[in-house]
Amino acid sequence: MIKRILVTRFRRVGDSVLSVVLCSSLRKTFPGATIDYVLNDNIAPLFEGHPGIDRLITFSREETRGTLAYIKKARRVAREGRYDLIVDPRSTLRTLWFALFSLASPWRIGRKKRYNLLLHNYRVELQVKDKDEVERTLLLLSPLERVVDVVYDREFKLYLSPGEKAEARCSMERQGVDFSRPVIVCAVATQLPYKAWDLDRTRQVLSRVIETYDARLIFNYSGKVEEETARRLYRMMNNHRNISINVNAPTLRGLAAMIANADFFFGNEGGPRHISQALDVPSLAIYPPHISKEKWLPNASDRFQGIQPRDLSDAAFDKRLSYLEQYDFVTVDAVWKRLKPMLDTYLEGKMNKQ
Numbered sequence: 029m030i031k032r033i034l035v036t037r038f039r040r041v042g043d044s045v046l047s048v049v050l051c052s053s054l055r056k057t058f059p060g061a062t063i064d065y066v067l068n069d070n071i072a073p074l075f076e077g078h079p080g081i082d083r084l085i086t087f088s089r090e091e092t093r094g095t096l097a098y099i100k101k102a103r104r105v106a107r108e109g110r111y112d113l114i115v116d117p118r119s120t121l122r123t124l125w126f127a128l129f130s131l132a133s134p135w136r137i138g139r140k141k142r143y144n145l146l147l148h149n150y151r152v153e154l155q156v157k158d159k160d161e162v163e164r165t166l167l168l169l170s171p172l173e174r175v176v177d178v179v180y181d182r183e184f185k186l187y188l189s190p191g192e193k194a195e196a197r198c199s200m201e202r203q204g205v206d207f208s209r210p211v212i213v214c215a216v217a218t219q220l221p222y223k224a225w226d227l228d229r230t231r232q233v234l235s236r237v238i239e240t241y242d243a244r245l246i247f248n249y250s251g252k253v254e255e256e257t258a259r260r261l262y263r264m265m266n267n268h269r270n271i272s273i274n275v276n277a278p279t280l281r282g283l284a285a286m287i288a289n290a291d292f293f294f295g296n297e298g299g300p301r302h303i304s305q306a307l308d309v310p311s312l313a314i315y316p317p318h319i320s321k322e323k324w325l326p327n328a329s330d331r332f333q334g335i336q337p338r339d340l341s342d343a344a345f346d347k348r349l350s351y352l353e354q355y356d357f358v359t360v361d362a363v364w365k366r367l368k369p370m371l372d373t374y375l376e377g378k379m380n381k382q
Contacts (some may be wrong), residue, residue, distance in 0.1 A: 030058050030112045030135065030176075034105075036066040036123050038092065041280065041299030044071050045306050046161050046326065047117050049184050051080035053169060054115075056179035064109060066126070068092070073281040074303070077187045092122075099125055106130045113137070115168055119144055119151075137168050162326035182327060186306040188281075188288055196277075196285035200246075203275045210243040210375040213287050213304070215295030215313075217249050217257035222351070224257065224296050225314045225358060231264050232360045233367065237294075238270050240368070241375055246272045246290070248283070248300055292374055294367065297324060297334065305332050310374045312367050317344070317354035331374075335366050 033054055037047040044067050051063050062082045065075060069086035076084070085105055091097050106129035114130055116123050119138035127136045127147040138148035145151070150171035154164045162182050169178050197207070205211060214234065218224040237243050249258040262273045277283035284303050287293060293304035293311035301313045305327070315321045315336035325334045337344035337357040344357050 031061050032109060032111045033058065033061050033063045033113045033115070034066065034109055034111045034126065034130075035063065035115045035117075036126055037117055038066070038068055038087070038123065039118070041071055041074070042302040042324070043117075043161075044068075045074070045186065045299070045302040046184050047165055048075065048078065048080065048186075048306075049162050049166060049181055050115055050117065050168065051078065052181040052183070052185070053080075053166060053179060054113075055080040056181055057169075057172070057176060061112075064105075064111075066105070071280060073279060074186055074284060076281065077189065078185075079187070098122070102126055103129045113172075116148065117165055117168060119148065124148075135172070137171055139168070160323050160326040164323075184302075184306050184326070185308075186284055186303065188285055188307070192281075192285050193288050196282065197289045200275055200286060200289060203272065205246065205272055205275060206244050207289075208378075209270075210241050210292065210371075210378045211246065211290045212237065212243050212292045212294055213246045213248050213290045213300070213309075215248050215293070215298060215300050216261050217254035218296050218298055219251065219254060221253065221257065223298075223316045223319070225316070226355070227257070227261055227264065229358075229360050229363070230295075231261060233363050235265065236364055237367075237371065238268060241371060242270070243371075243375070244270055244272065246275050246286070248286075248295075249276065291378060292371065297321075310370060312363075312370055314358060314363065317351050330370075333366060333370065335363060 035050050037044050054063055064083045064085050065081045066085045069088050072084045072086045075081055102125040106126050111130055111133050113135040114126055114133055116138040119141050124144055124147050136148045137150045138144050140151040140153045152168050166180050172178050216230055247258040249255045277286050287304050287309055288307045290309055293309050297313040297315045301311055304311045310331045313334045315334050317337055321334040321336045337354045340357045340362050344354050
């Protein structure tokens with residue numbers, strides 16, 4: 029009988045958002061069980077109030093970097109939790125400590141790695157090319173099919189209270205956001221600059237958005253590198269009055285509340301895009317070369333779309349091309365051809381009120 033469950037998921041925002049399908053699926057499969065979710069403390073607030081999670085167990089940056097402190101805390105978590113089931117999506121040398129301190133647990137599931145043979149008693153091969161990241165993650169629950177009918181839930185969701193959303197809207201209005209017009213959150217920068225779509229092409233597309241829909245654009249950014257890029261684009265667009273450059277959330281949960289108030293999300297692929305989809309905000313994301321849209325755009329639909337070089341030309345598959353040569357296939361007209369029909373559909377309510 030599985031009554032106590034631990035799911036571990038350190039590292040990035042997008043990975044943690046997608047991996048929450050494990051918690052949702054386990055909740056539906058074992059409705060009476062207690063489910064704990066281990067992750068970085070800066071990401072944890074995103075998952076407050078999630079119905080698939082009973083307790084968030086967080087590790088600070090100092091704890092994850094300090095080996096001894098990390099091991100001690102992992103040991104304490106495992107010993108106090110006395111888990112019947114541990115699911116380890118990453119199965120790295122660092123996350124293996126939870127299994128090591130839980131050898132009495134009958135279910136210790138991880139990815140198939142050379143080094144975890146003695147620690148994970150159920151190891152799953154996840155190198156499946158034709159599956160997206162959600163499908164691959166949910167494969168980790170397949171060993172449980174031996175004893176129970178697993179309920180697989182592919183929908184990754186985040187939850188905000190009406191009060192949080194209303195408070196964020198009031199804050200945005202105080203900072204000059206006009207909700208009588210369409211509001212679009214734009215991820216115009218990335219932490220790794222080479223992953224971002226060409227800035228001048230971004231300028232051209234966003235100029236068309238403003239001209240066509242009189243939309244209010246919020247430039248989202250995190251950290252100094254992204255802020256510098258966002259402000260450079262703002263200057264390139266002549267500090268347009270329709271652009272909000274200083275409406276920024278101090279926390280990830282605040283960012284989620286801001287995105288939840290928007291009508292649309294557009295820009296570079298990354299964690300904020302995953303957040304927007306988890307909040308059911310329609311989106312179009314641009315995927316750079318070597319990041320597969322098929323893998324990192326789970327549950328793609330008319331509402332959630334992406335564009336990548338390989339969508340636009342078979343030549344983009346040519347490995348002799350450089351990274352920039354491949355990225356060059358993503359043109360302004362190609363993006364606009366995908367973006368405009370979506371905006372026509374999802375901004376219709378705001379446009380009809382004018």
